[in-house]
Amino acid sequence: MSSIAAYYNGKTILITGATGFMGKVLMEKLLRSSPDVEAVYILVRPKAGQSMQERVANMVKSKVFDRVREDCPNFQEKIKPINAELTQPNLSISAKDLQELLSQVNVVFHCAATVRFDEPLKHALLLNVMGTQQLLSLARQMQKLEAFIHISTAYANCNRRNIDEVIYPPPVETKKLCDLMEWMDESVIQEITPKLIGDWPNTYTYTKALAEYLVQQEKEHLNIAIIRPSIVGASWHEPFPGWIDNFNGASGMIIAAGKGILQTVKVNNEAVADLIPVDVVINLTLAAGWYTAVHRPKTMLVYNCTTGGINPFCWGEIGYHVISTFKRNPLEQAFRIPRAQMTSNYLINQYWIAVSHKAPAMLYDLYMRLTGRKPRMMKIFNRLHKSMLLLEYFTCQSWEWSSENTNTLMAQLSPEDRRLFNFDVRQLHWSEYIENYCIGAKKYLLNEDMSGIPAAKQHLRKLRNIQYAFNTTLLVIIWRIFIARSQMARNIWYFVVSLCYKFLSYFRASSTLRH
Ligand SMILES: CCCCC/C=C\C/C=C\CCCCCCCC(=O)SCCNC(=O)CCNC(=O)[C@H](O)C(C)(C)COP(=O)(O)OP(=O)(O)OC[C@H]1O[C@@H](n2cnc3c(N)ncnc32)[C@H](O)[C@@H]1OP(=O)(O)O
Numbered sequence: 001m002s003s004i005a006a007y008y009n010g011k012t013i014l015i016t017g018a019t020g021f022m023g024k025v026l027m028e029k030l031l032r033s034s035p036d037v038e039a040v041y042i043l044v045r046p047k048a049g050q051s052m053q054e055r056v057a058n059m060v061k062s063k064v065f066d067r068v069r070e071d072c073p074n075f076q077e078k079i080k081p082i083n084a085e086l087t088q089p090n091l092s093i094s095a096k097d098l099q100e101l102l103s104q105v106n107v108v109f110h111c112a113a114t115v116r117f118d119e120p121l122k123h124a125l126l127l128n129v130m131g132t133q134q135l136l137s138l139a140r141q142m143q144k145l146e147a148f149i150h151i152s153t154a155y156a157n158c159n160r161r162n163i164d165e166v167i168y169p170p171p172v173e174t175k176k177l178c179d180l181m182e183w184m185d186e187s188v189i190q191e192i193t194p195k196l197i198g199d200w201p202n203t204y205t206y207t208k209a210l211a212e213y214l215v216q217q218e219k220e221h222l223n224i225a226i227i228r229p230s231i232v233g234a235s236w237h238e239p240f241p242g243w244i245d246n247f248n249g250a251s252g253m254i255i256a257a258g259k260g261i262l263q264t265v266k267v268n269n270e271a272v273a274d275l276i277p278v279d280v281v282i283n284l285t286l287a288a289g290w291y292t293a294v295h296r297p298k299t300m301l302v303y304n305c306t307t308g309g310i311n312p313f314c315w316g317e318i319g320y321h322v323i324s325t326f327k328r329n330p331l332e333q334a335f336r337i338p339r340a341q342m343t344s345n346y347l348i349n350q351y352w353i354a355v356s357h358k359a360p361a362m363l364y365d366l367y368m369r370l371t372g373r374k375p376r377m378m379k380i381f382n383r384l385h386k387s388m389l390l391l392e393y394f395t396c397q398s399w400e401w402s403s404e405n406t407n408t409l410m411a412q413l414s415p416e417d418r419r420l421f422n423f424d425v426r427q428l429h430w431s432e433y434i435e436n437y438c439i440g441a442k443k444y445l446l447n448e449d450m451s452g453i454p455a456a457k458q459h460l461r462k463l464r465n466i467q468y469a470f471n472t473t474l475l476v477i478i479w480r481i482f483i484a485r486s487q488m489a490r491n492i493w494y495f496v497v498s499l500c501y502k503f504l505s506y507f508r509a510s511s512t513l514r515h
């Protein structure tokens with residue numbers, strides 16, 4: 001029997017961020033591998049006109065729970081939603097719910113955060129730092145608490161090249177910064193944000209770094225571990241290969257490439273793309289929860305959860321496999337044939353943006369206007385370019401993370417635990433993973449049926465014909481305007497044609513001689 005699965009049976013768990021991408025996979029794995037878990041409390045806020053109850057009722061119907069639904073049809077009875085808002089005093093939890101949590105909870109998994117790169121600093125601090133502080137303060141009062149697992153990010157310290165499994169002190173005192181946010185005008189905060197975050201690329205990574213330090217400072221007697229995943233991608237195996245449900249990380253760009261919208265992207269082809277499958281992160285998280293509770297390490301352990309140092313794969317290779325998968329399994333109604341120019345050169349990227357993004361978008365919008373419809377492509381591209389700007393920091397450089405604690409934990413697991421809670425990424429076969437990722441994005445994120453592939457291929461053939469027709473027309477226009485009208489252009493043209501002819505004749509002659 002797995003020690004990890006056995007540990008969680010009979011335990012009461014609290015998860016924050018359970019409605020998010022990682023939270024759902026965590027909840028699913030926990031309920032499936034430890035069906036006798038006592039209860040899983042989840043902190044949920046009402047959102048988008050839906051009450052907490054409606055959100056949870058919809059969530060448990062989601063595809064991600066299909067496997068656990070098959071194994072334990074009443075799994076949802078274990079899920080106990082608690083109304084909470086992490087940015088509010090006392091997390092807005094009612095006195096009754098609070099009492100229940102304080103007296104019952106054995107393990108806390110803190111996943112909730114804002115992951116937006118453009119989040120205003122005040123809100124990112126309020127949620128990622130002060131929300132964590134409030135949760136820690138609750139945790140300290142929990143009578144039966146055995147472990148507290150904080151989910152951070154491998155990029156919390158992305159201002160360093162080599163990142164060890166230690167907490168790095170931030171440049172400012174968190175408390176002073178939070179005090180500042182309380183009285184300072186929003187517009188002034190916005191203005192001084194770049195100065196405050198210094199060499200961090202965004203408010204997300206900056207506040208995650210502050211949160212790590214705060215956890216270390218305020219842990220007191222608690223058994224805490226920190227998990228630092230890199231770029232979390234679709235699942236490798238569980239609950240299904242390729243399962244994904246949001247556009248974060250690389251997923252949005254992968255889909256944009258599949259739809260033929262993204263044709264150029266600023267990346268360093270040789271830089272390591274540190275993608276990590278979501279099920280690997282969740283398996284490590286559950287294993288760390290068990291280890292922290294049972295072995296109670298003397299110091300707080302940080303687990304870097306990355307692939308680059310162990311099984312590296314570069315952005316150039318990802319781009320190649322994404323495009324080739326989408327050529328074999330096209331997305332429906334692609335805008336253009338999938339292809340990707342990947343360069344770290346600013347000018348070359350700008351050239352391709354103008355030629356393969358802006359020009360087709362303008363032409364398409366013109367066509368929409370002429371046919372009495374609403375233009376939309378330029379808007380989509382402007383949004384894509386904004387996202388690309390925010391992401392390029394991560395795609396143009398590499399980092400090195402040490403993974404001693406993660407490896408030591410793996411070595412402590414029984415063979416059965418290592419099989420059921422596998423986080424050994426040496427076994428990850430990248431081309432197969434990327435193929436499942438793209439197909440998973442098509443099925444689970446875009447809700448496209450695989451039976452529509454022949455029609456999607458037919459659509460790509462139509463696009464190719466349009467492109468050939470367009471290129472030929474363009475060539476004729478260029479000929480008419482420049483070459484046919486100017487003697488000099490004609491001379492250059494004949495010179496180039498005769499040069500090509502000579503080269504061809506030379507190669508033909510030399511290949512005949514060789515045979
Ligand atoms: C040839 C293939 C090449 C593939 C690889 C190329 C590039 C890889 C790209 C990136 C990898 C780097 C990632 C680094 C991760 C660092 C590690 C972490 O810790 S992860 C936490 C990760 N957080 C994120 O990834 C959040 C990033 N996103 C944002 O901050 C914002 O979404 C935004 C980019 C600022 C855009 O904000 P905006 O207000 O304009 O849009 P919305 O967020 O409201 O979304 C609108 C709409 O678009 C969908 N969406 C969101 N992001 C993307 C995206 N990147 N691409 C396409 N579409 C996206 C979103 O779901 C919304 O849809 P809907 O309206 O239907 O809800």
Ligand SMILES: NC(=O)C1=CN([C@@H]2O[C@H](COP(=O)(O)OP(=O)(O)OC[C@H]3O[C@@H](n4cnc5c(N)ncnc54)[C@H](OP(=O)(O)O)[C@@H]3O)[C@@H](O)[C@H]2O)C=CC1
Nearest residue numbers: 017018019020021022085086111112113153229231232249
């Ligand atoms: N995705 C990635 O690539 C990576 C993620 N991480 C970390 O993993 C964790 C989970 O990320 P992920 O699942 O991808 O993120 P998601 O954005 O998918 O989920 C975030 C979760 O936090 C909840 N939340 C946000 N604001 C509040 C609030 N004010 N009160 C209560 N709950 C709130 C959301 O609830 P709601 O549904 O109501 O919005 C949601 O459940 C985060 O800590 C993130 O920093 C680390 C590295 C990479």
